[in-house]
Amino acid sequence: MTLSRSWLWLCGLHGAASLLLWWTGLNAASPLVWRTPDWTLHPWTLWTSAWVHLNPPHLVSNLLALGGVAAAGWVLRPDARCTLAWLLAWPLTQVSLLWWPQVSYAVGLSGLMHAGTLLLAVQIALDRIPIRGSRFWGGLLIWGVLTKVVLERGWSQPVVWDAGNHLSVVQAAHVTGAFWGVVLGLLLAALPGSRRSVH
Structure with missing residues (x-):
């Protein structure tokens, strides 16, 4: 499989959208927040909620994590199928939070960063x-x-x-992100044509 810049483009999208929504303010971003009672009426929130942040430390910590994932993408240059797997993990990480009735809403990139990190890690560990x-x-x-x-x-x-x-941390999103990162990483590695490493 050929190298791709799609991972970096996706990282850029996450960063730019997060900063744009922060600039617009929480009131404007409110329709983009995933909430368990009515998310089926607003399905786009499965994606957009990841870009909403509650305060500056929340935003900065997630952007730093995104920077690490982007740097890994710059060095490793995962292929387009890896990026597609991360795209699939995006809504799956969010909707899987329905397993916990305590979670009424979830925002931020942290769950998605767990998914992306483990997706890359599995590809590395399996010589892909x-x-x-x-x-x-x-x-x-x-x-x-x-x-x-x-x-x-x-x-x-x-x-x-x-x-x-000064915020509630939805640690369940770290669990769901990690889960889907590993599962999709293993599925991706099992696909025909996955490249092997050169030692």
Whole structure:
């Protein structure tokens, strides 16, 4: 498979849209927020809610994470099918939050960043992206992200209050993002034509 810049374009879309919505203000962004009671009436919120942020620390922390994912994309240059898998993880990460009745709404890029990071990590670990020591580095990245998710225990503490940043953190989104990142990463690696690494 050929290298692609589509991953970088998607990262750019997430960053630009997040900044634009922040500039317009929370009131203007409110129709774009995914809410469990009425999301079926507003299906676009499965995508747009990721771009809505509640305060500056929320925005900055997610943009920093996005910068890391974009930098990885710049170095690794994942192919277009990898980008398509990340696009699929976008709404799946959001709608899977319905498993937790405690989650009434969810905003921000964090769940999607977990999905993208693990999607890349699985491709690296399974030798589908050509870097030296791919299995070690991919495995280390998988271990690091999954350890964070396990320590958070988002499945039993889906929403926690972050007093330092004055917002509720939907840790369940980290769980769903991680889940879909791994699942879609494995499915992508199993497709015919996935490229192997060069050692």
